Amino acid sequence: MEDIRSHRYENGKPRLRRFHQARWDEPIIFELSRGGQRGILVPEVEEEIRLQVGDPMAGLPPFMRRGELPGLPELSQPQVLRHYVRLSQENLGTDLNIDVGQGTCTMKYSPKINEQLAGMPKVADVHPLQDEDTVQGILEVMYRFEEMLKEISGLDRFSLQPRAGSAAIYTNVSIIRAYHETRGEADQRDEIITTIFSHPSNGACAKTAGYKVVTLYPDEDGYPDLDALKAAVSERTAGLLITNPEDTGIFNPKIEKFVEVVHDAGGLCCYDQANANGILGITRAREADFDLCHFNLHKTFSAPHGCGGPAVGATGVRESLAKFLPVPVIEFDGSKYRLNYDLPYSIGKIGPFYGVASVVVKAYAWAMSLGAEGLREVARTAVLNNNYLLKKVLEIPGASAPYAKGKRRIEQVRYSWEDLSAETGVHSEELGLRAVDFGVHYWTSHHPFVVPEPCTLEPTESYSKDELDEYAAILAHVAEEARTDPEMVKTAPHNSTIHTIDHTPLDDPAQWAVTWRAYKRKVEEESK
Amino acid sequence: MSRGMEVVHPYIPNSVPEVKEQMLRDVGAESVDDFYEDVPESLRLREPMKLPRPFLSEYALKRHVEGILSSNRTCGEYLNFLGAGCYQHHVPAVCDEVNQRGEFLTAYAGEPYDDHGRFQTLFEYASMMGELLNMDVVNVPTYDGYQAAATSIRMAARITQRRQVLVAENINPDKLSKIRDYCKPELEIELVGYDQKTGALDLAALEGSISERTAAIFLENPCYLGVVETHGDEISRLAHEHAAICIVSVDPISLGVLTPPADYGADIVCGDLQPLGMHMQFGGGQAGFIATRDEERYVMEYPSRLFGIAPTRVKGEYGFGDVAYERTSFAVREAGKEWVGTAAALWGITAGVYLALMGPQGMAEIGEGILLRSRYAMMEMGKLRGVEGPVFEGPHFKEFVVNFDGTGKSVPEINEGLLSRGIFGGKDLTVEFPQLGSSALYCVTEVHTMEDIDTLVSALREVVE
Numbered sequence: 007m008e009d010i011r012s013h014r015y016e017n018g019k020p021r022l023r024r025f026h027q028a029r030w031d032e033p034i035i036f037e038l039s040r041g042g043q044r045g046i047l048v049p050e051v052e053e054e055i056r057l058q059v060g061d062p063m064a065g066l067p068p069f070m071r072r073g074e075l076p077g078l079p080e081l082s083q084p085q086v087l088r089h090y091v092r093l094s095q096e097n098l099g100t101d102l103n104i105d106v107g108q109g110t111c112t113m114k115y116s117p118k119i120n121e122q123l124a125g126m127p128k129v130a131d132v133h134p135l136q137d138e139d140t141v142q143g144i145l146e147v148m149y150r151f152e153e154m155l156k157e158i159s160g161l162d163r164f165s166l167q168p169r170a171g172s173a174a175i176y177t178n179v180s181i182i183r184a185y186h187e188t189r190g191e192a193d194q195r196d197e198i199i200t201t202i203f204s205h206p207s208n209g210a211c212a213k214t215a216g217y218k219v220v221t222l223y224p225d226e227d228g229y230p231d232l233d234a235l236k237a238a239v240s241e242r243t244a245g246l247l248i249t250n251p252e253d254t255g256i257f258n259p260k261i262e263k264f265v266e267v268v269h270d271a272g273g274l275c276c277y278d279q280a281n282a283n284g285i286l287g288i289t290r291a292r293e294a295d296f297d298l299c300h301f302n303l304h305k306t307f308s309a310p311h312g313c314g315g316p317a318v319g320a321t322g323v324r325e326s327l328a329k330f331l332p333v334p335v336i337e338f339d340g341s342k343y344r345l346n347y348d349l350p351y352s353i354g355k356i357g358p359f360y361g362v363a364s365v366v367v368k369a370y371a372w373a374m375s376l377g378a379e380g381l382r383e384v385a386r387t388a389v390l391n392n393n394y395l396l397k398k399v400l401e402i403p404g405a406s407a408p409y410a411k412g413k414r415r416i417e418q419v420r421y422s423w424e425d426l427s428a429e430t431g432v433h434s435e436e437l438g439l440r441a442v443d444f445g446v447h448y449w450t451s452h453h454p455f456v457v458p459e460p461c462t463l464e465p466t467e468s469y470s471k472d473e474l475d476e477y478a479a480i481l482a483h484v485a486e487e488a489r490t491d492p493e494m495v496k497t498a499p500h501n502s503t504i505h506t507i508d509h510t511p512l513d514d515p516a517q518w519a520v521t522w523r524a525y526k527r528k529v530e531e532e533s534k
Numbered sequence: 535m536s537r538g539m540e541v542v543h544p545y546i547p548n549s550v551p552e553v554k555e556q557m558l559r560d561v562g563a564e565s566v567d568d569f570y571e572d573v574p575e576s577l578r579l580r581e582p583m584k585l586p587r588p589f590l591s592e593y594a595l596k597r598h599v600e601g602i603l604s605s606n607r608t609c610g611e612y613l614n615f616l617g618a619g620c621y622q623h624h625v626p627a628v629c630d631e632v633n634q635r636g637e638f639l640t641a642y643a644g645e646p647y648d649d650h651g652r653f654q655t656l657f658e659y660a661s662m663m664g665e666l667l668n669m670d671v672v673n674v675p676t677y678d679g680y681q682a683a684a685t686s687i688r689m690a691a692r693i694t695q696r697r698q699v700l701v702a703e704n705i706n707p708d709k710l711s712k713i714r715d716y717c718k719p720e721l722e723i724e725l726v727g728y729d730q731k732t733g734a735l736d737l738a739a740l741e742g743s744i745s746e747r748t749a750a751i752f753l754e755n756p757c758y759l760g761v762v763e764t765h766g767d768e769i770s771r772l773a774h775e776h777a778a779i780c781i782v783s784v785d786p787i788s789l790g791v792l793t794p795p796a797d798y799g800a801d802i803v804c805g806d807l808q809p810l811g812m813h814m815q816f817g818g819g820q821a822g823f824i825a826t827r828d829e830e831r832y833v834m835e836y837p838s839r840l841f842g843i844a845p846t847r848v849k850g851e852y853g854f855g856d857v858a859y860e861r862t863s864f865a866v867r868e869a870g871k872e873w874v875g876t877a878a879a880l881w882g883i884t885a886g887v888y889l890a891l892m893g894p895q896g897m898a899e900i901g902e903g904i905l906l907r908s909r910y911a912m913m914e915m916g917k918l919r920g921v922e923g924p925v926f927e928g929p930h931f932k933e934f935v936v937n938f939d940g941t942g943k944s945v946p947e948i949n950e951g952l953l954s955r956g957i958f959g960g961k962d963l964t965v966e967f968p969q970l971g972s973s974a975l976y977c978v979t980e981v982h983t984m985e986d987i988d989t990l991v992s993a994l995r996e997v998v999e
Contacts, residue, residue: 027648034843034852035658035890045891046626048900052984055910062905063791065929067764070793075894077665086890087628090655094637097651098644101636108643115545116640119592125634128603133616134817135961137953140607144816147602150586157583169677169820172875180715210863210873214688216719219868257572288570289577304876308545311642312633312880313652314674316818354711358619358678358806359817367599375595377588380543386566387546390557393569397561414569442648449643453865470547471557503650505846507853512842515830518857520657520671520840521664524828 020476022483025445026501028095035089036522039079045086077523096503098447100310104473106395107441107448109418109462110205110253112283112305117375120308120368129367134359138344144363145343149336151370152320158381159279159299160292161322165331167361171280172207174300174319175247177332178276179215180353181298181323182245184330185274188351195244195273201230203252203420205280206452217244223456228409230258232267239271249278250294251285253452253462254408255392255415265295274298274327282306283466284389284417287382291322298323307369318365332356384467388417391465391474395419398478399463402485404429408457418464420457423485427459432488432495434459440487440498444480541590609814609958613986617933617977618758618961619679619706620817621809623787623900624981626891629811633884642876646854653854656879657841659886663823666786666889666897667803668794670828673838675821675882679806680709682822683752683783684716685872686804689824689835690750690779692871697721700743702735702753704728704761707966709783713752721749730969733761733926733935737768744772750779750802755795756788759967760933760975761926770799786810786823786885788931790897791905802826811888812881821878821885834861837872900980904932907987908978912936914991915976919999925973932979936960938972941998945974951997957990 014021063071081089099105105113123129132141152164168174179198186192198212199220209219220238225231230252246268251257258264265275277291277299283306291299303309304317311317323331333352334345345360376384396419399405404426407419423434438448438461451460465474488495497506511517519525543549548557554566563569570578589595609622616622633639637651646653660672676682687699699717701710703725714723726743727736735753744751751773755763763769770780781802782795787809795803803825812819826832833840842857856862863870892900912934915923920940924930938948949959960974967973978987 031851032654034654034661035886036661043893044895045628045893046896048892048896048903049624049980049983051903051906055906055984058913059906059909062902062909066762066792069767069798070762070764070929072789072791072793072898075898076668076789076794078662078889078892078894078897080893080895081890083628083891086887087631089890090628090632090887091635093651093655094632094635095651096649096654097637097641098648099637099640099642101640103648105640111642113642117545119596121634121639123596123599123603125630126600126603127608127610128600128606130813130815131608131610131622132606132816133609133614133622133814133958134620135616135618136607136609136612136614136958137949140612140953140958141816143603143606146605147599150602154585157585169681169878170876172873173677173681176873180718183718206863206867207873207875209868210870213868214719214872221867257570259572259574262574262577285573287579287583289573289579293577293579302876310639311876312878313638313641313649313656313883314643314879315677315877316821316881317876317878354715355680355708356712356715357680358708358820362818363816364818367603371595371599374586374588374598375545375590375592376543378583378585380541380588381583381585383541383543383546383549387548387554389569390554390566391548393561393563394557410572414563414571416569416572439645439647442645447644447648453867467546467548471553473547499647502647504647504851504853505848507646507855508845508847509855511844512855512857512859515833518833518842520660520828520833520842520857521669522658522661522843523664524670525843527670 022444022480025443027503029503030092030096032089032092034522036079038081038085038089041080043080043082045081045083103446104469104477105447106463106465106469106477107446109449109464110280112464112466114308114466115468116308116310117372120371123371124364124367129364142343145336147370148366149338149343151366152336154373155301155320155322158286159322160290161299162325163328163331164320164322165335166318166320166366167332167357168319168321169357169362170315170317171300171302171319172211174321175207175278176211176215177321177356178298178300179212181327181330182274183215184351184353185327186244195242197242198245198247199238199243200247201252202456203254204247204249204278208247208278212247228254228256232260232263235264235267239267241272243268243271243273245274245276247276247278249281251281251416254420255418256410257416261294280305281417284385286385287378288385297327303365303369308372309365309368316362316365318362387467391467391469392417392419395463395465395474395478399481402482404485418462420451421461421463422457423459423461426485426488430488430492432492434461436495437484437488440484440495441480442499443501446477446480612956612958613989614958615960615976615990616958618975620814621977621979622814622981623809623979625811625813626888628891629884629887632887633880638880638883653841655883655886657843657854659882662886662889663825666789667825668796669803669825671833672823672825673836673840675807675823675878676838677877678820678822679783680712682804682824683709684713685837686781686802686824687713687717687750687752688872690781690802691721692835693831694749694779696747696749698724698747699749700724700726700751702726702728702757704733704757704759705754706758732928733759734763734765734928735769737765740769740772744776744778746776748776748778750781752781754783756785756931759926759935760930761928762792762931764928766795766798785931788901791901807881807885810885812884819881821881833858835871837874839874903980907982908932908934911978911987914987915994918995921998925970933975933977935963935970935973936976937970943998945972948997952993955993957993
């Protein structure tokens with residue numbers, strides 16, 4: 007009898023998966039349409055209502071009555087379902103892959119129980135403008151979660167309203183502006199400082215808010231450069247927006263000094279805690295004397311990423327800035343929770359209602375499943391996993407981790423394949439696309455590529471040692487292939503849903519097509 | 535679960551002590567503390583955070599959270615007539631089935647290869663919205679309709695290189711607050727009044743305000759007060775005469791029966807997707823769309839991602855990718871247009887599912903049904919002594935303002951009476967629109983049966999008469 011297992015291991019280690027992603031060759035939904043089919047029926051209107059009202063369109067001028075029905079596809083319900091389930095199979099979420107390859111994004115496990123809780127009618131079917139007495143439950147969850155964030159950050163008040171990290175950054179910038187306005191210095195203070203290894207939205211949000219952006223580059227060892235900061239601050243400085251640890255996984259040991267320098271210049275300091283997963287319970291915004299911060303509940307606090315939202319960027323401030331928070335804030339008088347709109351200095355509304363309550367429920371449930379010790383365990387395990395993976399990756403010839411030589415990292419590492427690329431001509435992006443053939447995602451870096459041939463890995467706490475070994479083995483295999491069979495890598499992916507995309511039309515206004523109708527039109531125009 | 539003092543947490547595979555020890559040995563570290571060497575002592579937390587005791591078992595956690603949430607009252611338990619930006623429509627089961635698929639729910643930023651499904655579903659979402667809106671370019675959703683409005687305005691200002699923006703005063707006041715905050719650094723917002731009788735925009739006032747300084751005129755249709763704007767064609771003509779841009783925020787669920795704004799001259803159309811398959815979620819189901827014609831000067835001003843279709847090296851294979859990526863902050867940081875980041879993509883996918891299920895006929899029928907039901911509710915409520923409804927003479931879609939001045943009762947008093955009868959009454963407008971007296975904004979959709987409306991009317995009768 008053949009021992010099947012003997013083919014699955016080599017020298018006691020598992021061989022790489024013979025992965026192949028689903029390839030349904032699925033048509034565009036419009037191609038599945040057949041006139042007259044229905045996917046769902048809508049509730050019928052009672053005859054009595056029709057009789058009493060008469061022509062429902064009567065009050066509308068003729069030009070406001072839609073003449074032609076919208077050209078939507080016509081499908082039966084099972085066809086719609088099959089189409090979308092097939093497309094879902096052509097997608098690689100954290101539920102499927104060893105998702106350590108999307109550094110900076112904290113692709114951790116999103117517990118299923120939290121989905122159940124957030125999907126309950128007690129959350130899903132609640133209108134935001136109901137009488138406060140009828141929404142005490144959800145207000146209590148939001149209030150309790152704010153209390154937890156206060157302790158986790160050391161700051162004094164939070165708003166859960168911003169609908170993602172960048173929205174929180176913009177909110178913080180608006181608060182910084184409001185603060186300087188009350189001091190009569192808003193016109194003078196027109197610069198915001200950030201670092202190149204902070205998320206690009208720090209610069210982009212500050213610019214959108216009307217600020218001149220000063221971007222600091224690291225010193226030779228990859229640490230944020232204190233001398234560069236000292237040279238940058240002035241009476242024009244409105245604030246500092248900084249990530250720590252930065253996207254290199256390096257913790258800025260002089261962060262207190264950074265804050266002090268900016269404070270001395272009259273600016274405020276905002277802690278972008280997108281990379282907080284490795285420091286929960288270890289160090290906080292308060293101890294470093296930050297004025298504002300934000301956490302991504304869809305990253306650090308386990309709410310799923312949803313292909314890019316919905317999300318929450320929880321914004322925290324010290325007491326003196328609480329009056330600027332967006333309205334409403336949630337108050338508790340010991341017996342009742344209520345929404346307080348009475349903040350005369352508030353920057354106002356930054357979005358509808360109170361943010362994404364379902365995401366808050368998930369984050370709250372996650373934090374309550376762990377407690378203080380558990381959160382610290384999350385951080386310490388994420389950091390252990392990262393340093394373990396670091397060791398494994400650096401064993402691969404051609405890989406390096408620039409900066410902070412010989413030092414450990416916090417929760418992620420920005421690696422470089424510069425040596426491998428110089429040797430083989432294969433680029434980091436190409437390595438990543440070959441990794442797809444083994445069932446994992448891989449990401450390079452935000453732009454610009456300060457680290458050459460970059461790759462950013464963040465293992466979080468959610469992957470086992472064996473899974474980290476598997477990811478490292480995939481990278482080792484692909485790196486070796488770059489030497490032995492570079493064409494295989496350069497023409498990847500081979501086992502994915504689709505093959506190499508021709509990107510030319512996407513940057514050509516005559517050819518790009520963001521909708522099916524535009525595509526059909528442009529194809530027809532060109533064929534004429 | 536726990537061995538002595540150490541908890542092996544089910545979400546943390548390597549919390550098994552032996553595994554940790556082995557990993558530490560493998561990396562040559564004494565303790566996890568070694569990895570934090572760069573964190574100065576002065577910044578370290580010296581004692582454990584003071585957080586509530588956790589519920590370690592899934593069952594205990596479930597009981598705890600359900601226990602808190604149980605005090606909520608839902609729109610399934612009560613009859614709900616609240617709208618004002620968040621709407622109770624039926625959510626087809628297939629919408630939930632698709633957006634709860636782990637492959638979509640837990641994906642994020644994969645390449646167009648490993649995440650082909652995300653790209654195709656969002657391309658299809660944009661394509662179906664394009665049909666509904668009669669426009670060729672639709673973005674990957676932004677956070678919500680407020681953000682879509684604010685970004686549309688800033689896009690218009692960049693396109694025209696002008697600073698003044700005219701905003702219809704019958705707009706959602708919260709949305710206006712967002713627009714003011716978002717436009718503060720660059721633009722002047724000027725309000726244009728509305729006709730107190732019809733509820734429509736005051737065309738004479740618009741003519742008086744518009745000039746060659748005007749970047750855009752922004753209006754909602756239907757507006758916050760529920761009235762369908764019937765002068766959209768004249769408003770956009772006026773805008774175009776001054777080389778300004780006409781921006782219309784629209785309720786997408788109205789577009790099976792109402793003319794899409796592009797057809798009466800709107801250049802940028804925006805709004806919120808929540809009615810198209812998202813549960814209300816206490817306001818968490820919002821997602822913003824922005825649509826334009828396929829003109830380079832418009833496309834290049836979007837901050838959002840735009841997913842386009844492209845060939846692959848295999849003939850007949852559909853591929854997708856980012857259109858004009860270099861305009862985004864992902865590509866060029868602060869040199870990009872505003873910013874792009876996580877927003878509400880899953881609700882975009884869901885809205886696509888909704889439109890695919892509804893089809894052209896479904897959208898027409900739901901629109902007609904809403905028109906009929908809301909009109910019936912207006913007629914019946916207007917019969918009550920002291921109740922004026924609707925306040926405005928213009929046509930309505932699903933929302934309308936009801937005035938209670940003649941009852942001698944305030945809106946909070948009336949809503950309290952309704953609440954005790956199991957009904958969430960309309961949104962109190964007393965603070966937002968004091969000129970309307972004791973008025974409330976009511977919303978009626980396809981979920982309301984004739985009996986529901988009659989129940990509301992008889993309860994109101996008891997409360998006011």
